[in-house]
Amino acid sequence: MSLEGVYPFALKSYELDHRGRMPVWVIYRDLQEAAEYNAVDLGFDTETLLQRGLTWVLSRLQLRITSVPAGRQALEVETWPAAVESRFAYRDFRLRIPGAQEDFAYASSAWLLLDMNRMRPVTVNTHLPLKQVLDRPRMVPEPFPPLESTGSPEFSTEIRVRRADIDMNDHVNNVHYVEWLAESLPESVWRNADVSALDVEYKRALKFGDTVTIQTYANGPGAYIHRMGVAGQNGDVLRARTVWKPL
Numbered sequence: 001m002s003l004e005g006v007y008p009f010a011l012k013s014y015e016l017d018h019r020g021r022m023p024v025w026v027i028y029r030d031l032q033e034a035a036e037y038n039a040v041d042l043g044f045d046t047e048t049l050l051q052r053g054l055t056w057v058l059s060r061l062q063l064r065i066t067s068v069p070a071g072r073q074a075l076e077v078e079t080w081p082a083a084v085e086s087r088f089a090y091r092d093f094r095l096r097i098p099g100a101q102e103d104f105a106y107a108s109s110a111w112l113l114l115d116m117n118r119m120r121p122v123t124v125n126t127h128l129p130l131k132q133v134l135d136r137p138r139m140v141p142e143p144f145p146p147l148e149s150t151g152s153p154e155f156s157t158e159i160r161v162r163r164a165d166i167d168m169n170d171h172v173n174n175v176h177y178v179e180w181l182a183e184s185l186p187e188s189v190w191r192n193a194d195v196s197a198l199d200v201e202y203k204r205a206l207k208f209g210d211t212v213t214i215q216t217y218a219n220g221p222g223a224y225i226h227r228m229g230v231a232g233q234n235g236d237v238l239r240a241r242t243v244w245k246p247l
Contacts, residue, residue, distance in 0.1 A: 003134050004080035005038040008098070011073050021070040024195040025179045027105055028063065031093050032175055034077035035109075038091075042081070044128050046168065053116045054127060057205075058174045059088065061109040062140040063198040066102070074098050080134045087112055087121040089128075092139040108140040145199055147239035149225045153215035157184050158231070161210045171205035177238050181226050184214035185242075193222065193244035200240045206230065212237075222246070 009030045017023040039045040039056070049055050069075065076098050083090040088110045095105040112121040113128070159180050167173035178200065182190060206212060211231040219225045219241060228238040 003042065003132060004078060005034070005041055006076050006078045007034045007037045009033070009075045009077060011069055011071070011075055013072050016071070018191075019070075021068045021194075023182070024063075024065070024198060025175060025182065027065065027095065028061075028178045028198075029175045030075065030077050030095070031061075031063070031079075031107055031109075032058075032173075034079045034093065035091055038079050038081075049113075050116070050168070052127075054122070055114050055116055055169050056089075057112045057114045057121075057169075058202055059110045059112050060144055060202070061107060061198075061200045062142075062144065063105060063107040063200075064140060065105045065194070065196055065198075067104045068194050069097065069104055080136075081132075082108070082136070082138060083133050084124050087123055089113065089124050090133075090138075092136070094139065106139040108138050144201070145241060147199065147201055147225055147241055149215075149217040149219075149227055151217060153217050153227075154224075155184060155186055155216040157214050159183065159212045159214070161206055161208055161212060163208055165206075166208050169205075171207055172210075174200075174202060177202070177206075177228065177240075180212065180214060180228070181240055181242060184216045184226055185224065189224075189244055193246050195242055196245040197243035198240065200238065202238055203235070204237050206237055 015026045078094045082092040091109045093107040094103045096103045113124050115122050165172045165176045213229050215227045217225045222244045224242050226240040227236050229236050
């Protein structure tokens, strides 16, 4: 059985941004969907695991975007299990236009296997036969960066979790966090730049009815640290870093 899979996607007109191009959260959504397709092929997808009281939880993801697709067109995502280490399963991605020589984006990610009854991570190899991984260089080789903020936030906003944000694990799907990051930036950044790098670290789940607070801090030229929390609760639910390239 081949461990990697290549999965087709269609970039639809209603997914395009104000410039008629693919926004970062649609790239992110295709990554998640390709991961699930590959997990189905290999026998450890979310629906199968839920029957055993287990589920995948995305812990960290590093995404790099070299060019942004525009208009309605076909895309494909290649993904594979990259490594297993105790409680973490690592997965990598490549995204391209079919027939193109170069990828337009690539990513590396780390996932926890969660015991739904105890709501605690478990050792992956104890529960799943994930001893086979593709021996390739990681797509994002640099270490995950520290996501520390300094000074006062440059921008802040609040978002209330909707029912439409909840997935089959009964908490907010990780794609929506990335959609909300776009709401946590000044309009001038969103209008005049593209995301070239995104590093995301998930710390705990959000549920229906939570009011999410997002604070954004400058982190060097074109870079921002985002801290996401819940009103009235201590600690972050997510930290992220975005890097924006002027058009």
